[in-house]
Amino acid sequence: MIETIHFFHTNDIHSHFEYWPRMQYYIKEQRLTYAKLGEPSFLFDIGDHLDRSNIYTEATLGKGNVELLNEAQYDVVTIGNNEGITLTHEDLYHLYDEAKFDVVVANLHVKSGVNPNWIKPYAILTTKYGTKIGVVGATASFPAFYDELNWNITEPIEAIKHAVNELKDQVNMILCLSHLGISNDELLAKECPDIDVIFGSHTHHLFLEGKLVDHVLLTGCGKFGIYTGHLQVQYDHQKRRVIKKKENVIENALLPEIEKEGTFIESLALKGKELLNQPVFRTSKSYNKEWFHHSNLSRVFEKCLIEFTDADCAMFNAGIFLGGLKKGIVTKYDIHKILPHPINACVIELSGEELKEVLLLSENEDWPLLELKGLGFRGTIFGKLLTYHFSLNDDNELIVKGQKADLNQTYRLATLDMYTFGYFFPSFKEAKKKYYLPLFLRDILSEYGEKYL
Numbered sequence: 001m002i003e004t005i006h007f008f009h010t011n012d013i014h015s016h017f018e019y020w021p022r023m024q025y026y027i028k029e030q031r032l033t034y035a036k037l038g039e040p041s042f043l044f045d046i047g048d049h050l051d052r053s054n055i056y057t058e059a060t061l062g063k064g065n066v067e068l069l070n071e072a073q074y075d076v077v078t079i080g081n082n083e084g085i086t087l088t089h090e091d092l093y094h095l096y097d098e099a100k101f102d103v104v105v106a107n108l109h110v111k112s113g114v115n116p117n118w119i120k121p122y123a124i125l126t127t128k129y130g131t132k133i134g135v136v137g138a139t140a141s142f143p144a145f146y147d148e149l150n151w152n153i154t155e156p157i158e159a160i161k162h163a164v165n166e167l168k169d170q171v172n173m174i175l176c177l178s179h180l181g182i183s184n185d186e187l188l189a190k191e192c193p194d195i196d197v198i199f200g201s202h203t204h205h206l207f208l209e210g211k212l213v214d215h216v217l218l219t220g221c222g223k224f225g226i227y228t229g230h231l232q233v234q235y236d237h238q239k240r241r242v243i244k245k246k247e248n249v250i251e252n253a254l255l256p257e258i259e260k261e262g263t264f265i266e267s268l269a270l271k272g273k274e275l276l277n278q279p280v281f282r283t284s285k286s287y288n289k290e291w292f293h294h295s296n297l298s299r300v301f302e303k304c305l306i307e308f309t310d311a312d313c314a315m316f317n318a319g320i321f322l323g324g325l326k327k328g329i330v331t332k333y334d335i336h337k338i339l340p341h342p343i344n345a346c347v348i349e350l351s352g353e354e355l356k357e358v359l360l361l362s363e364n365e366d367w368p369l370l371e372l373k374g375l376g377f378r379g380t381i382f383g384k385l386l387t388y389h390f391s392l393n394d395d396n397e398l399i400v401k402g403q404k405a406d407l408n409q410t411y412r413l414a415t416l417d418m419y420t421f422g423y424f425f426p427s428f429k430e431a432k433k434k435y436y437l438p439l440f441l442r443d444i445l446s447e448y449g450e451k452y453l
Contacts, residue, residue, distance in 0.1 A: 011046035011201035015054030016224035019252035040127040046201035047080025047179035053340040053378040055272035078137030078177040086342040104137030107159035134171035148437040189216035210247030276333040281450035289321035291383035304448035311414035313390040319383025339442035352407035375418035
């Protein structure tokens with residue numbers, strides 16, 4: 001007997017729900033059709049389903065996303081970095097308390113105490129014909145971030161290989177939910193040939209028909225729910241092996257619009273706004289944002305950032321502000337609108353010489369108009385790089401807090417975690433630093449803003 005099994009999959013939706021209703025309607029109809037033909041089907045998500053830049057996700061701290069996954073009848077998911085490092089330890093610990101699906105993540109554990117019940121290195125699915133499918137999962141390793149949040153994150157490929165070794169004698173095929181990115185998927189395919197299919201994500205890559213690497217099929221469906229993946233696997237019961245793997249990607253914009261699709265998005269936004277309609281402070285005047293120079297708002301935020309971190313100086317890009325503060329009562333919703341990014345503060349220790357180099361790099365004329373995507377940034381353009389309490393005088397000497405700096409002395413620069421990945425300032429990647437988690441930039445403004453308004 002040759003059994004055909006269907007696997008529908010999504011990844012990196014980032015709380016973009018524009019196509020969610022039609023996507024899930026399509027998947028449901030397809031699964032019903034295949035069920036009538038006697039062909040089993042399953043539904044996976046490969047992480048970063050949530051993104052706290054979305055008002056509904058922010059207001060429910062991701063539990064609203066879990067409700068959506070439950071309603072859509074997902075079978076197995078893994079977590080992405082947005083689930084893993086943008087929630088407090090307690091919020092992630094309890095994120096999947098009500099989940100009706102398995103969560104597989106082989107490389108995440110609590111630093112002390114007992115893991116939450118939902119953490120599993122793998123799950124085993126069984127079709128009605130008795131075919132056993134092992135599903136392993138792992139997420140990208142950001143050890144400095146996870147450590148601050150009291151989690152241990154281990155090397156993902158080794159964790160997957162260990163889980164596969166446990167599984168391979170128990171199941172008929174092995175699938176991997178990988179929130180590791182395409183390069184790691186390709187490496188995993190070479191190092192672990194016992195895996196039949198790697199469902200990919202994290203780097204937002206798109207493989208319309210999959211990609212074969214050493215007999216392992218790799219998938220990827222881009223980002224933001226623009227595509228849905230459909231994998232068909234044929235299993236030969238007589239030969240006891242997979243004989244065919246075929247991937248197909250559906251562009252969700254081309255699916256038929258369903259009734260009340262628009263009101264679905266509106267209802268999520270309305271619920272989020274209602275939940276975040278909580279006063280934070282009152283202002284006596286409005287505070288403008290500017291993207292190409294300093295503003296009243298940036299000056300207030302700088303004071304908040306310096307007090308929060310107790311740093312010597314500060315630097316951030318003006319594009320982080322998507323709006324200004326209105327006069328009067330300011331709510332959590334208002335602050336989320338202007339600072340939606342899942343970005344944390346970071347203090348980097350630099351010598352005076354290194355700090356001077358940072359100033360010179362910050363004058364890059366291409367950055368203000370850069371349309372930045374990713375690194376936690378959820379704005380439009382990068383904007384001017386604003387510096388506070390450090391500058392160069394007319395003699396090209398470094399001034400820190402009004403005094404001539406010692407180029408050999410160490411100074412503490414308060415900045416944004418997104419600069420530490422090496423894209424803008426390569427030296428930051430290896431420098432001594434401290435990440436301030438779990439508070440986001442908006443939380444810092446909320447906590448300290450009233451003092452400086």
